[in-house]
Amino acid sequence: MNRLIGHIDLDYFYAQVEEVENPALRERPVIVCVFSGRTEDSGVVSTANYRARDFGVHSGMPIVSAKKRLEGTNPAIVRMDHEKYEAVSARIMENVNQLVDVLEPTGIDEAFFDITSSADGDYDRGREIAESIKKSVFESEHLTSSIGLGRSKVVAKLGSDLSKPNGLTVITPEKTSDVLGPLPVGKLYGVGPKTSASLNEIGIKTVADLARADPSDLERLFGRKFGAYLLAAATGTDDAPVVAGLEPTQFSRIVTLKEDTKDPHEVVSQLAPGIGYIEAKLAASKMSFRTVSAIGILTDLSTKTRSKTFETPVVGVSVIHEEATVLFAELASSAGRDFRRAGIRVSGLAHTEDQSSLSEFVGTPR
Numbered sequence: 001m002n003r004l005i006g007h008i009d010l011d012y013f014y015a016q017v018e019e020v021e022n023p024a025l026r027e028r029p030v031i032v033c034v035f036s037g038r039t040e041d042s043g044v045v046s047t048a049n050y051r052a053r054d055f056g057v058h059s060g061m062p063i064v065s066a067k068k069r070l071e072g073t074n075p076a077i078v079r080m081d082h083e084k085y086e087a088v089s090a091r092i093m094e095n096v097n098q099l100v101d102v103l104e105p106t107g108i109d110e111a112f113f114d115i116t117s118s119a120d121g122d123y124d125r126g127r128e129i130a131e132s133i134k135k136s137v138f139e140s141e142h143l144t145s146s147i148g149l150g151r152s153k154v155v156a157k158l159g160s161d162l163s164k165p166n167g168l169t170v171i172t173p174e175k176t177s178d179v180l181g182p183l184p185v186g187k188l189y190g191v192g193p194k195t196s197a198s199l200n201e202i203g204i205k206t207v208a209d210l211a212r213a214d215p216s217d218l219e220r221l222f223g224r225k226f227g228a229y230l231l232a233a234a235t236g237t238d239d240a241p242v243v244a245g246l247e248p249t250q251f252s253r254i255v256t257l258k259e260d261t262k263d264p265h266e267v268v269s270q271l272a273p274g275i276g277y278i279e280a281k282l283a284a285s286k287m288s289f290r291t292v293s294a295i296g297i298l299t300d301l302s303t304k305t306r307s308k309t310f311e312t313p314v315v316g317v318s319v320i321h322e323e324a325t326v327l328f329a330e331l332a333s334s335a336g337r338d339f340r341r342a343g344i345r346v347s348g349l350a351h352t353e354d355q356s357s358l359s360e361f362v363g364t365p366r
């Protein structure tokens with residue numbers, strides 16, 4: 001199956017958080033500053049909104065220089081409040097974690113995610129999921145973000161950068177070399193100014209140049225491991241997995257049906273391997289679930305979902321088979337169309353070990 005790896009990066013993060021808190025700032029250049037305290041203005045710009053960037057202000061610039069560039073523009077100079085941004089970041093990560101298969105936060109305002117399974121390997125479906133992530137972050141925190149979607153972490157990261165701000169770049173496997181090829185090598189994740197300069201010296205300027213480089217040349221210059229990485233990065237074939245940084249909150253599987261159908265028994269029988277996959281995930285992570293959802297993607301490509309939530313956590317999947325048939329029958333009668341794709345999701349996950357320790361705890365007199 002095609003891998004669908006995403007990278008989300010929040011736009012001008014600290015400054016945007018300040019704008020959300022104080023919307024009047026949107027009309028002005030905003031610089032978020034780290035004051036060193038030596039003199040009134042000593043310190044650096046942590047980040048700036050895009051209005052301030054138009055005047056050449058950027059992260060890491062001395063506050064004095066930024067102020068000079070912004071003379072006469074009525075700039076807002078805001079003191080950095082790291083705890084505030086951490087709190088917003090934590091809420092966003094929790095939120096996005098619920099919309100993807102696996103989330104790997106890699107910084108205060110960015111994370112990789114894997115949606116291969118939720119999207120059933122399909123890039124149109126992947127685009128919809130990415131749009132729903134952007135929408136959810138905007139609706140919950142009023143922040144815009146940029147997302148890249150592609151076959152590898154390197155491609156995804158590059159994509160989020162290409163679309164900034166408030167963008168979505170979907171780079172399908174077929175388009176990968178066309179999109180990456182013309183870019184300078186320095187755009188690749190893990191290729192810093194030093195590596196870039198060494199590559200340029202041997203005539204490798206673009207990603208396309210790097211993709212056709214002689215592997216033994218790269219190995220000689222950069223060592224076996226990094227040499228191989230560079231080649232994989234340039235061809236979009238790096239297979240580094242997205243490693244869960246947050247507990248999963250759901251497991252899901254969506255399949256494309258062999259034929260469009262309304263028959264719930266047929267749908268569930270084709271979903272059997274998917275339910276097996278969910279069973280394996282639950283067992284491997286020792287988790288129970290509370291909610292089963294049936295997801296139907298109809299012939300007009302609209303998505304309908306129906307869920308059942310149990311009073312107590314459920315271990316094992318026999319109940320999924322039973323409930324799925326009921327839920328798909330309900331979906332079919334209300335939808336009026338055939339299903340083209342169908343999926344199962346379990347959510348409300350909890351560690352089964354926590355439950356046993358909880359019941360022991362409850363049984364202990366206090």
Ligand code: DGT
Nearest residue numbers: 009010011012013014015034045046047059060109
């Ligand atoms: P973007 O992603 O280009 O729209 O803008 P930012 O501001 O989100 O940039 P990013 O993603 O590189 O960094 C995320 C946050 O990290 C940023 O809002 C502030 C902080 N940050 C980035 N670079 C620096 C720096 O050089 N110094 C300090 N103190 N903080 C920084």
Ligand code: CA
Nearest residue numbers: 009010011012
């Ligand atoms: Ca950012």
Ligand code: CA
Nearest residue numbers: 009107109110
């Ligand atoms: Ca970032």
